[in-house]
Amino acid sequence: MPAEPSPDPYADPLVFGQRLQVLRTRRGLTREQLGGLAGRSGSWVKGVETGRLKTPKLQVILRLAEILRVRDLSELTGNQSLRVGLFAGPGHPRLPEVKAAVEAFPLDADRAAPPIAQLRARLARAWAARHRAPDHRDVIGALLPDLVRDGQAAVRQAETAVDRRAAHAVLAEVYGLCQFFVAYQPDAALLWRVAERGLVAAQESEDPHAIGVAAWLAAQAHRDCGPSHFDAADEVNLRTLAYLQPLLADASDDVLAIAGALTFEAGYTAARRGGTGTAWRYWDQARAMAVRLPQDYYHPVTSFSQAIMGAHAVTVAVELHQAGESVRQAAAADAVAIPSRPRRARHRIEAARGYQLDGQPDVALATLAQAHEAAPETIRYNGYAKRIVLEEAEAKSPARRRRAAELAMKLGLLAA
Structure with a gap:
């Protein structure tokens, strides 16, 4: 007899646990892997999937949606009234x-x-x-x-x-x-x-520079697809770095910068994996490469420069869930101006993640408001920013709920 096809979480009326299991499986994650990324255990994931445990609160659902990279929150919840685009913007x-x-x-x-x-x-x-x-x-x-x-x-x-x-x-x-x-x-x-x-x-x-830029973009595309693509991100990234390495002694600023950007990307993926030592080691290597560049240099595609390394440090700390370090790095990075408006907005979003991780939700919302001021289109398409706003829209504090709701309306998450 042919095997029954797996249920489609986008079409079939599944309960939350079943949807979670199907989406987890499609992402190639074990229960232990998903649980670890969500700050829970594999047995907790099994309990939710089998219905032994009740549907978690919104904060946890949003974290699961982030890990699974769902296009729309309703894909995980099954509730069509919760049609909120997270990691696919409008x-x-x-x-x-x-x-x-x-x-x-x-x-x-x-x-x-x-x-x-x-x-x-x-x-x-x-x-x-x-x-x-x-x-x-x-x-x-x-x-x-x-x-x-x-x-x-x-x-x-x-x-x-x-x-x-x-x-x-x-x-x-x-x-x-x-x-x-x-x-x-x-x-x-x-x-x-x-x-x-x-x-x-x-x-x-x-052309070494063109090859480096294309590889940097491809590595980002793989990494942003979630944990099942991390190996592919590393493959294209590290192979390109190995190709560029012999050229760096006499490289132009642009080639040195793209190698530095790729080096940081390797650290970014390591941080997503939870590899603390590896992530910071790559960040240190990238910083050493940035120091070789002129102080006012700014790569036109990747934004790699001396000025961006503080923002990169915030990202590494946030991905490693190092709350205190992410806040410390955010405070240090604020002293350096980032010329690019979208990159400045992205940094503000990363800093907001750090403040929320550190238990400072009011500062997180204020920082997201700064991101919106710098580049509204950046924050409107950013899943991390949307997750913070949606979580704080459910906060116990009326003042915080109001601020979050105002920002949610600007982002198109709530009707005016």
Whole structure:
């Protein structure tokens, strides 16, 4: 007899425990692994899944949703009145046009390719605009369709091998900009298509910097898919670092910076695994690489720089659930200005996670308000920020509930 298909938590009327079990299994996690990541035991997970224990409180449900990377909270709860997007934000109005440009298969020569130097200049302006704009997705979403089409045309129409490699390097970075736009939007297939095309174009370019950027983005995509993808994140990350290592003695600032960014990413993944020593060791190595860069240097894609290392330290401490250390690092990092508005907002979100972890929810909400002021589109698409706001909207303190509700309305989590 054929085996019965596993139930679909998105379609079948399952209870919470059954949904938890199906989603956990699909993520490739054991009960012990899920329990450890949630601060519980494997037997606790089994008790919830089998119905021996009752459905946990909202704070725990949100933590489970974070670990399992559910697209919408209702996928875990089964309650269609709780349709709250967590790690997939709202679809941006410009997403269809960007998607159409990426998915097109142009073979004609009707579109004349611009010179590579012009494409590079446009791409540089696009990155600069992304870092300056509070509505950065709107800004780069308007620029991307033509950049994608022109980058593809430049590759097709290149007349020499040298020109073709140069065009591939630019196209790889265009796909990198695409990934920043597509990330956390409700189209995972498009995200992976962009990441993979970026890797292929970078390899064709034979350019160390382009290869490093594409690998950095691919590693992030794997890591953000959850624990079952951590090995894949490490594989692309560490292999690329091994490729770049012999080049670093005489490397340009950009190549040194992408190697530093990849080194920190290895530490970030280690922190997600709970590897304290490994995570801080990679952070120390990345800091040493940052010190080799000019003090005012700021990598246009990854933001790697001397200025960002304090923010990176906050992230490591938060992922390791080191409450006191995350708050201490957040206070130290606040003394350093981060030029990029979206990266500054991301740092504020990480700091807010640390304050909540340290039992300072009021400071966490105030820090999220600063993130919203820096770049509303960053916080609107961030699952960690949404989780904090939703938790505090259920707080016992009326004043805190009110502040959380006000922020939730700004993020589109509650109706005005």
